[in-house]
Amino acid sequence: MGRGRPIRLSLMPNDFESVAEVLGGEEEVSLLEILDHVLNSGVVIHGSLVISLAGVDLVYLGLNVVLTSVETALTNLQIAEKRKK
Amino acid sequence: MANPNKKIADSGALYLYGISRNPAGPAAKKPGANLPPKAPKIGSAGIDGVHAVEALVCGDFLCWVCKVDHASFADAVERNMENLEWLALHGVRHQQVVGEVAGQITIVPARFGTVFSGEPALFKDVLGRKAALNKVFARVAGGDEWGVKVFAERQAAPVGVPAARSGKEYLQQKAARLKTRPERNDPELQELATALAKIATDSAPSGKVSGTQPNLLWQATFLVPRNKRRQWDQVLRNFVERWDGRRRIEVNGPWPPYSFVSDAE
Numbered sequence: 001m002g003r004g005r006p007i008r009l010s011l012m013p014n015d016f017e018s019v020a021e022v023l024g025g026e027e028e029v030s031l032l033e034i035l036d037h038v039l040n041s042g043v044v045i046h047g048s049l050v051i052s053l054a055g056v057d058l059v060y061l062g063l064n065v066v067l068t069s070v071e072t073a074l075t076n077l078q079i080a081e082k083r084k085k
Numbered sequence: 086m087a088n089p090n091k092k093i094a095d096s097g098a099l100y101l102y103g104i105s106r107n108p109a110g111p112a113a114k115k116p117g118a119n120l121p122p123k124a125p126k127i128g129s130a131g132i133d134g135v136h137a138v139e140a141l142v143c144g145d146f147l148c149w150v151c152k153v154d155h156a157s158f159a160d161a162v163e164r165n166m167e168n169l170e171w172l173a174l175h176g177v178r179h180q181q182v183v184g185e186v187a188g189q190i191t192i193v194p195a196r197f198g199t200v201f202s203g204e205p206a207l208f209k210d211v212l213g214r215k216a217a218l219n220k221v222f223a224r225v226a227g228g229d230e231w232g233v234k235v236f237a238e239r240q241a242a243p244v245g246v247p248a249a250r251s252g253k254e255y256l257q258q259k260a261a262r263l264k265t266r267p268e269r270n271d272p273e274l275q276e277l278a279t280a281l282a283k284i285a286t287d288s289a290p291s292g293k294v295s296g297t298q299p300n301l302l303w304q305a306t307f308l309v310p311r312n313k314r315r316q317w318d319q320v321l322r323n324f325v326e327r328w329d330g331r332r333r334i335e336v337n338g339p340w341p342p343y344s345f346v347s348d349a350e
Contacts, residue, residue, distance in 0.1 A: 005184060008337040011325040031173050033232065033337045035294045037306070038176045038183075041343040042103070042194040043221075044350050049206040051098065052159040054198025056166050058293045064169045065294050076170050 008033060032065050098155035099201045100132045102182050103194040103341070104211060105140075105147040106222055125189035129181040133158060138182050141204065143211045146218065149186055150207070153200060162198045187341035191226045193218060194343050214349060221349040224286065227311055229339030232291055233281065233321075234304040235274060236333045273328075274303045280320045285309050289344040302332065308345045309338075 008029045039056045108124060124147060127138040131151030141148045153159075165171035179197050186192045201207040211218070249255035282288050291306035292298075309317050325334050 006338050006340050008335060011321060011334045011336065029337050031177070032295045032298075034180050035172065035176050036232065036292055037230065037340050037343045038180050038197050039172070040196070040293060041346075042196040042199075043346050044196045045101075045199055045201075045210055046350070049201060049210045050199055051155070051202050052162040052198055052200040053196055054162050054166060056172065056197075060167050061169065061172065062294045062297055064167075076173070 005029075006033070035061070035065060097152045097203055098159065099150040099203065099207055100153045100158070101195045101199045101201060101207065102132075102138070102149040102151075102179065103186065103192040104218060105149065105186065105190045105192050107142060107145050107147050108190065109142075125186060127182060127185050129185050130178060131182075132175060132178050134178065141207070143208045145215065146211055147190075148207055148211060149182065149192065150201075151182075155200075155202070159200050162200065183341045183343075191222060192341055193221050193225065193346045193349055194341050217349045221346050224348075225308065225342040225345055228286055228308045228342060228345075229311060230306060230342050230344055231309050231317075231336055231338035231340070232304065232306050234292070234295075234298075234335045234337075235277070235302045235328075236298075236335065237300045237302050238331055238333055239300065271302070277320075277324050278303070278305060280324075281305070281307055281317070284313050284316050284320065287345050291344065306344045308342055 006029045008027050010027075039054070039061070040058060044053065124140050127140075127149070129138060131138050131153075133151070133153055136152040138149060138151050141150055161171070165175075176197065183192060183194050201210070249258055278288075285307035287308040289306045292301070292304040295301070295304070321334060321336065328334070
């Protein structure tokens with residue numbers, strides 16, 4: 001598998017050489033997966049040297065991500081991006 | 086567009102994506118020195134959608150940053166910690182840059198939302214954690230982060246259960262069908278976890294956000310050496326075949342090693 005964008009695979013029991021070749025649903029990762037990996041991970045830098053640091057309320061957010069469909073969230077995101085341009 | 090040789094004014098606040106090793110020889114390692122020619126160039130938009138992503142030389146390291154407006158961006162981070170749309174937009178931008186860097190050179194990602202007051206503060210911090218950073222680089226180099234999830238396949242209505250006579254009874258029956266939360270010590274899930282952990286360099290609990298996905302039985306995050314992908318895929322294949330119709334496995338990746346860098350703190 002290339003080292004490009006992460007993908008999501010729903011694995012099916014076919015004959016496959018590698019996970020990447022299992023076509024049962026190779027998809028772009030969803031917002032849920034991105035937030036799962038990106039939020040509240042990475043090196044935390046404490047102290048007076050930083051002026052901001054995101055401590056996300058994951059319980060609250062988890063509920064919201066489930067309630068808001070990924071499509072809705074990403075659509076809103078694209079609209080917001082277009083508005084900025 | 087990234088313009089790696091551009092100098093950033095000392096007064097500007099900097100959003101930090103993460104840190105790589107400086108691919109240059111010991112010659113050009115003075116903080117603020119021009120970038121070595123081998124440094125990757127990053128095309129993704131900066132965290133605010135305006136400023137370019139830049140790499141700053143800091144001794145043995147490269148710091149991946151973009152300028153941000155000191156007051157407004159730092160305030161926005163504080164204000165938007167429960168704002169899904171803001172987090173989605175900026176989380177995706179953060180991942181785009183960290184992912185693009187990781188495709189070219191090992192990166193130790195910083196916590197999402199980290200803003201330094203300026204170059205002096207950034208360099209002071211990075212140089213101060215040199216030993217810890219080197220240890221982390223040694224561990225994560227050559228590996229990718231992968232998420233693995235196991236879902237219960239939807240069960241058909243059990244045979245022999247009489248039709249519900251009331252709304253309450255219907256809901257009780259439905260709840261019983263949906264009750265797929267595993268026993269904590271499900272031996273088959275443990276077997277998968279053990280088999281994957283044997284191949285991986287490290288593992289971490291995952292699903293901080295997705296923990297409430299329906300029918301999710303188990304999930305974890307692993308740091309997998311790229312040269313062990315064949316064995317990794319084989320383990321997954323074995324379980325996919327064994328669980329056909331009962332359980333579904335989903336993997337996501339390759340991610341930069343977000344979940345395996347806390348030793349650098």
